[in-house]
Amino acid sequence: MAYQLLRAAAEETMMKALANGTLFLVAAAACPLLGACTSGEGGSGDGTFECSAWYRRDVTVAIEQEAHLSAVIGAEQAATLGDFRFTVLYTSDDFEGRSLLTRIEDGSGSEPHAIERRLFQLGDDSPQNEFVGGHGFTGLSYVYHPTSGAELQYMCQAE
Numbered sequence: 313m314a315y316q317l318l319r320a321a322a323e324e325t326m327m328k329a330l331a332n333g334t335l336f337l338v339a340a341a342a343c344p345l346l347g348a349c350t351s352g353e354g355g356s357g358d359g360t361f362e363c364s365a366w367y368r369r370d371v372t373v374a375i376e377q378e379a380h381l382s383a384v385i386g387a388e389q390a391a392t393l394g395d396f397r398f399t400v401l402y403t404s405d406d407f408e409g410r411s412l413l414t415r416i417e418d419g420s421g422s423e424p425h426a427i428e429r430r431l432f433q434l435g436d437d438s439p440q441n442e443f444v445g446g447h448g449f450t451g452l453s454y455v456y457h458p459t460s461g462a463e464l465q466y467m468c469q470a471e
Contacts, residue, residue, distance in 0.1 A: 360384050361412055363400045363468040367393035371463055383412060383468070395420040395457045396427070396464045410434040416455050417463060428455050438470050 361383040366375045379391035383402040390399040397419035404410045412432045417424035432439070432450060439449035450468045457464075 321365050334462065360471045361400070361402060361468050362471050363389075363398075363414065363466060365391065365393055365396075365398045365464055365466040367392055367396060367462065369460070369462045371461075375465075391421045393464060394461045395460045397424055398464065398466060400468065401430070402433075408433060410436070412468060414450075414466065416466075418457065418459075420457075420460070427458065443458070 316451045331378070351357045362382055364380075364408055365379050367377040368375050370427070377393045379398060381389040381398070381400050383389055383400040385402050385404055388399060388401045390397060392398075395418065397417040399413075399417070400413040401415070402411070405414070411434055413428060413442045414428075414432075415426065416428045417426055430450075430453075442449060449470055450466075452465055452467045455464045455466070
């Protein structure tokens, strides 16, 4: 329990320091405690991911909207594109470990309901951006709205 409290405090302090560009040495020293300091071809291991989504109301038309979300540990990011609400959440806990959750909901009504959810369990190392075409570590996914037929394409990559 004490470890979890210490880790949560270190994460909060590190994220604040990194956000304003100060305390680089302290952040680097805290990095092993946070379990997010690996490096490799997939990314720097700093715990950030870039997720991009593209929307079109029908497969016969060009992309009409796009969104780019930066997933930072503990902060949910979301964008509404046409009939869809696209959400990403990067977490780290004892049950799932480091993981990235993508969630696509029907954004056309007053009460959103899930169309698709994917959990990417990342382990201790940064995921490798291995898909050809710049499609990150998730690959390019296609999701179709159940009533309108609109299409959402998305992918996430390690930064």
